Amino acid sequence: MDWGMQNRLAQVIQADGRCLWLPVDHGYFQGPVKGLEKPRRTLEPLLAYTDAIFVTRGVLRSAVEPDRAKPIILRVSGGASVSGKELAHEGITTSMEEAIRLNACAVGLSIFVGTDYEHDSLLNLARLVDEGERYGIPVMAVTAVGRELKKRDARYLALACRIAAEMGARVVKTYYCERFEKVIQGCPVPIVMAGGPTAKTEHEVLQFVYDGIRKGAIGVNLGRNIWQSQHPVAMIRAIRAIIHENAAPEEAQEIYESVKSGGA
Numbered sequence: 001m002d003w004g005m006q007n008r009l010a011q012v013i014q015a016d017g018r019c020l021w022l023p024v025d026h027g028y029f030q031g032p033v034k035g036l037e038k039p040r041r042t043l044e045p046l047l048a049y050t051d052a053i054f055v056t057r058g059v060l061r062s063a064v065e066p067d068r069a070k071p072i073i074l075r076v077s078g079g080a081s082v083s084g085k086e087l088a089h090e091g092i093t094t095s096m097e098e099a100i101r102l103n104a105c106a107v108g109l110s111i112f113v114g115t116d117y118e119h120d121s122l123l124n125l126a127r128l129v130d131e132g133e134r135y136g137i138p139v140m141a142v143t144a145v146g147r148e149l150k151k152r153d154a155r156y157l158a159l160a161c162r163i164a165a166e167m168g169a170r171v172v173k174t175y176y177c178e179r180f181e182k183v184i185q186g187c188p189v190p191i192v193m194a195g196g197p198t199a200k201t202e203h204e205v206l207q208f209v210y211d212g213i214r215k216g217a218i219g220v221n222l223g224r225n226i227w228q229s230q231h232p233v234a235m236i237r238a239i240r241a242i243i244h245e246n247a248a249p250e251e252a253q254e255i256y257e258s259v260k261s262g263g264a
């Protein structure tokens with residue numbers, strides 16, 4: 001692996017081999033979702049506890065100060081919306097030149113395995129990887145399920161993750177699921193976990209983050225379960241403890257409760 005690629009990966013994946021990435025890209029197809037109406041306000045208290053942020057160029061330029069930014073993973077796919085017919089009909093929306101101009105450490109694109117747009121999204125990924133490899137920029141593939149949340153099972157996710165890795169993604173983002181070890185075993189590149197819609201309890205999130213890390217995920221790219229929480233800073237600190245300090249879910253819950261009630 002060339003120096004630039006290694007250096008960029010080392011900025012987003014910490015020396016312990018783990019990562020906590022904070023996605024705030026949801027507006028690119030969902031508009032101003034709850035908790036992310038004003039991205040700057042959402043991000044500011046959380047930046048200190050993230051290893052990188054996953055963001056579009058629009059939110060990056062308008063809501064993140066260049067001199068206070070964390071490493072950037074740039075969302076470079078889009079072109080569909082929740083009010084349109086086909087969420088899966090995405091293309092590449094941001095050039096590699098723009099990613100370099102923005103000093104991105106990685107770029108991220110969604111693939112839609114099993115949909116009518118499977119072929120297009122996989123070729124988009126392959127093209128992006130070709131360009132990323134040319135300039136030393138790692139590509140994160142996002143195994144998107146759109147509205148079909150029921151697709152989040154080990155068989156489907158193992159298929160999607162493996163295909164993403166075969167296309168050359170350096171990292172794959174997917175969902176935690178039952179028999180998650182099958183997904184990990186079948187994927188030769190590191191996996192990070194997304195959170196999905198906000199869970200009923202904090203404990204549920206802390207438990208799956210813990211289980212996923214134990215089964216081999218290197219970290220999370222987890223948004224709504226942090227910034228839609230009643231206490232986003234408490235939540236991100238609890239998750240950080242699991243990822244970087246090997247805290248058990250119960251210890252992380254204590255951190256959550258303590259920060260929530262004003263503890264340091």
Ligand code: 5RP
Pocket residue numbers: 023024025026054142194195196197221222223224225
């Ligand atoms: C949305 C994304 C998000 O980055 C991803 O879904 C993670 O966020 P969440 O934890 O809220 O699911 O790709 O387009």
